[in-house]
Amino acid sequence: MRILWTLPYLPWPTTSGGKTRQFHLLRNLAARGHRITLLVQSKSELDDDTRAALEPWLERLIVVPRRPLRSARTLLAIAFARPPMLASANGFSPQLQQQFEALLQEHWDVIQIEHSYSFQPFEAPLRRAGKSFIMTEHNVESGLGAASYHHFPDWARPFTRYDQWRYRHWEERVFRQTRQLIAVTEDDAKGLSRMTSRATSLVVNGVDCDYYAKVCPDRYSRRLLFIGNYEYGPNLDAMEWALDHIMPKVWAIDPMVRLTIGGYALPHDWPQRWGDPRIDWLGFVPDLRTVQNEAAIFFAPLREGGGSKLKVLEAMAAGLAVVTTEQGVSGLKVVNGTHYLGCEDAHGLALLLVEALAQPPRLAKIGDAARAYVRQYHDWSVSAAQLEGIYAQVHQQEDTHACA
Structure with missing residues (x-):
């Protein structure tokens, strides 16, 4: 045509x-x-x-x-x-x-x-x-x-x-x-x-499933990852909520957890606003596989937005366990506890992250189930x-x- x-x-x-x-x-x-x-x-x-x-x-x-x-x-x-x-x-x-x-x-x-x-x-x-x-x-x-x-x-x-x-x-x-x-x-x-x-x-x-097929997340790294476009308001809200209200609770329980934040149009003042050395700041990442290989969990605390989230699909295609909200998996036919781990409040998300990071085999099982789901329904x-x-x-x- x-x-x-x-x-x-x-x-x-x-x-x-x-x-x-x-x-x-x-x-x-x-x-x-x-x-x-x-x-x-x-x-x-x-x-x-x-x-x-x-x-x-x-x-x-x-x-x-x-x-x-x-x-x-x-x-x-x-x-x-x-x-x-x-x-x-x-x-x-x-x-x-x-x-x-x-x-x-x-x-x-x-x-x-x-x-x-x-x-x-x-x-x-x-x-x-x-x-x-x-x-x-x-x-x-x-x-x-x-x-x-x-x-x-x-x-x-x-x-x-x-x-x-x-x-x-x-x-x-x-x-x-x-x-x-x-x-x-x-x-x-x-x-x-x-x-x-x-x-x-x-x-x-x-998602291009073949592109992410060889990613092997480091499930023992205790590293969280978020990638987004920060011209989009819901991504700004997600990271501001995470850094103000969720990560302090995580670090109070496990101070060794690290967080990588990357993506397009990352606000210039954020590294000064949140100067914790456990946060690694990246700009636009041309090849997400490089950072996916180093992470244990893709953390997407989204409270706003619409449609289905390509960043979540890409993480699932890479075999990363995803911790998110209902909004983060909107539009996807996935099950909490099987394909991802989810909660709606800051305290619950913090506990979920700490507990999941302590169980690498559980992260592997969830990541494998999510990868299979995405290949079948979202290639x-x-x-x-x-x-x-x-x-x-x-x-x-x-x-x-x-x-x-």
Whole structure:
């Protein structure tokens, strides 16, 4: 199939869950013979490394620069336009709209749009051309609440409530126009189906199981690991909660436990804010296997967010035992005590960590069960097959409609 795929970010380097998902789905679909043109609106420039990573899988890569977040156009749109804040920041781009309109003059078997917040520049061209499209919604954005407005001060709460109201209306407007709507978890699919009164498809988040297959965690190391993208509010909240309320309780029982914290956009002031020498601070880690081999547990004390967590799936694929919350395993069909260890309060998580670190054989058993689960249900080949099936179904329906 010829596929026109749009994204509001370059999917390389894979510094976030969304970028990781996009890169691997594009790669898997291209490997299955589909011809993909990728249209990206990006806040970062297309460098040689990114071009080299993406172009082998694409028929064409077209990148349109996104205007600065604090531009007058963006600020005015956020304050006064009908789309909500996130959609306004990614919308109202004449250059992107013109490029998309030109591409619509070609024949496409599938038009794939990611995220409702990216939709504003595409709405009018699609309507004028009479083209149908598929949309993947990674989270129900209007329901994320604190996760979306993490950096806002308390005095801005009236605006955040207003913006959530705008987003509910925006979602209803966008989703009504889709030929097929796709979610990444069953819970989100059910929620979107209630919102739209029609079926929502599912394409699960995945992981490159072969890539992590040879990782051998050091279950005797007494080292915890967390990796995240700190542009995402729930990851900031998770580590602040861990460092303020959980780790002090852990160290009061076992002062030899170490914690490695890494990932993209790690706040510069954190090493000074939490200066404990038992914390190892890393930036972006290109190859997670290097740090997974040194850890005993992947610790993900997430309290906010949505979708299924790629960092948790990657840890499970590496055979790491995961200690987390219900939010940390949202969207996964895993069992507490079998595939992971979970608790919801700081004291309980601290005890769980200390007890687990003292039982390396138990860590091995949980890690092995999680690795088997992920390989069966969440390899990227599974996700790509699900998406390919949706494409085929929609394409067949359109052919039948055309013949009629």
